[in-house]
Amino acid sequence: MSERTTARHTSTTPGTGYGRVSTDTMRSIVESRRKRRTFWQQLGLIGPAFVAGAWQFGPGNLTTAVQAGSGYQYALIWVIVISTILMIFLTDMSVRLGIKSPVSLIASIKDHLGGWVGVAAGIGIFLITLCFSVGNAVGSGLGLSMLFGGNPIMWTVICTVAVAALLLLRNVYRVIEKVLVGIVALMAIAFVASAFIANPDWAAAASGLVPTVPDGSWLLIVALVGTNFSINAAFYTSYGTKERGRTEDDYRDVTVVDTIPGIIAPGIMTALVIVVAAAVLGKTGEAAPTIVALAGIFEPLAGPIGSTVFALGFFGAAFSSMIANATAGGTMLADGLGRGASSSSITAKIVSGSILAFGILVTLVFQASPIQLIVIAQALTIFIAPVLAALILVMANRTSLMGAMRNKWWQNVAGIIGLVAVLALSIRLLFTLIGG
Structure with missing residues (x-):
């Protein structure tokens, strides 16, 4: 038998080592081609990270960004860039945890680190959502009052009732996901357009990439990090990933079409808001103190109706964040208490309602300076963030849970x-x- 005949025989005859390798290789190629997604199938993977992004880009984010630009011009852009990069890494860890966790992230924390740690995680996220609920409540009322007139508190109540009605829907996560992705897309278009029409000093904006800490800016820096490096939003991404039934085979495509763009989008929008605020409002060197002053950033884009454009964006940011915030807080506290990991559970809905009620209550009590109230509420979230960051990091390194998907160095x-x-x-x- 010739060498050519022998080679042909060994490559096709079952039972030989070469035959098995060749068959397995061909099967892998066929399966790989079969699993390769079309462009539209990849778009169908968009969801959880964009929900996290919508949660990030709430009224607190918009308010602190405008104050950063109006008070310190381009000097704090670096905070957004670094926060966005770190947010991508934490969100990616959470996506992988969502894929590998048998039930939910908090359930896995209980299994691996102890039940009390899982309860603490649920309570911690609930406390953060309470802080965010203040900005959402204030922002929704202020936005609609600018659009239609009337008392902001009245509009806050109306928005809260509307969100509560959404949360009562069955399959609530899918409904919320579609609403939030759409709102984020519309806001992105408005902010990109306004950034270029405002004709900012792009060279000065580039210098803002170099870290500096202007006098009196620490509280604002903390608030910017609290909203842009939103670890609670990253944490919740694992729940959206699990609810969407993502698998290891989906991970690469999810990273490309959801995780990275879903987190970069609000980061870019926030940086552009700072740029526009610096160009339009930053000449005075004083942070915009009122909602009307904040609205001045859209005058170059829309002239006299710039305040209307701003009000729409501000309301969109508040409403989208209100939905995501209440849903996440309700779901994760319910999970921490052992009452189920679904946003549709009775306990989750009750907790979500309490988060919405807390936002209204604080808004009613502290009406004197709503803009400063939003900034302080966002900053306070930083106290709990280290605990959640540590939990994500520890769990993403558990070989028994993550297997090949555990963190790389x-x-x-x-x-x-x-x-x-x-x-x-x-x-x-x-x-x-303490010093203040």
């Missing part, structure tokens, strides 16, 4: 940097509040 480096950053800022905020 460079992912751990980014995670540790993020953890140290929020821990340092929480300490700094504590001293700032």
